[in-house]
Amino acid sequence: MSEGPGADNRRDDDGNTEWEAIFWDIGGVILALDSVQGAHAEFVAELCDRHEVDTTVEAAIDTWRTTIGDYFRERDGTEFRSARDGYHLGVEAIVGEEIPRAEWEPRFDEVVRSSIEPIPGAPETIERLADRGLHVGVISDVDDAEGRAMLEHFGVRQYFDSITTSEEVGRTKPDPAMFETALEKADVSPEHSLMIGDRYAHDVKGAVDVGMHGVAFGAEDGPAVSYRVESPEGVLEIVD
Incomplete structure (x- = not known):
């Protein structure tokens, strides 16, 4: 665990x-x-069959990713768009016609559940944090x-x-x-709260802009980074 420039002026008298x-962010x-990408590739291959x-499976996977990417890029600013709706468009783009959700969603869910994996050390760290007397939350x-x-x-x-x-x-x-919604739920002050994320602008700087402390895990460097961890376990060093 290492501290960034944002941590220097956020200490108490001691x-x-x-x-x-x-x-925590999730993704x-x-x-x-990478386990999510593998699950989607397996689902697309089965869909083609x-x-x-x-078409080739490789071309179908490219169609899947492009369709979903375009769907999210077309949103208005930070407007929420359901990933499920994007997947539905991806299925339609590959098959060439609309397929009822009831026909593809059950198998999609089955493939994802059997393929996704946690970041090594994340589940264990989350469990240990639960014993620290802290509010442990998700913002994703x-x-x-x-x-x-x-x-x-998981x-x-x-x-x-x-x-x-x-x-x-x-x-x-x-x-x-x-x-702000997460802080209100937790009834905690932003200056005494940490946000761990893998994207600088979205997770780290976004949190710091409301007064929280940003913990970068794979995120780019920048002035908003208060702490950087190389593994989930590094969070324990910060809170302890």
Whole structure:
């Protein structure tokens, strides 16, 4: 664990901070994103086979990613858009016609559940944080049900005191409403709260802009980084 420039002027008279809460992003911090990509690739391959799509799996995966990427890029600023709606468009773009959700969603969910993996050390760290007397929360740009299902799958849902998702708030990070909603739920002050994320502008700077402390885990460097950790376990060093 290392401290960034943002940590220097946020100490009390004894040089310590009385932490009240720590908030986690999900993707890239709790959830290993490469395992998600693998799950989507497996689903697309099965989709092509089932519907006898006349293209290569590689081309279909590219269509999937492009369609979903365009869907999110077309949103208005930090407006929330459901990932499920994006996946539905991806299925349609690959098959060439609209496929009812009831036909593809069950298998999609099955593939994702069997393939996704947590970041090494994240579940154990979250469990240990639950014994620290801190508010442990989530602030994530996910569909509400999907985010909760991932946490359940990794066996950590019970350790979180609050979960704040973009679907609930209607906005995505770095919109202040995401962080302010989470802080209000936790009834904690931003200056005594940490936010751990893998994206500088969205997670780290977004949190710092409302007065929180940003913890970078794989995120770019910048003046908003109060702390940098190389593994989830590094968070324990900060709070202890």
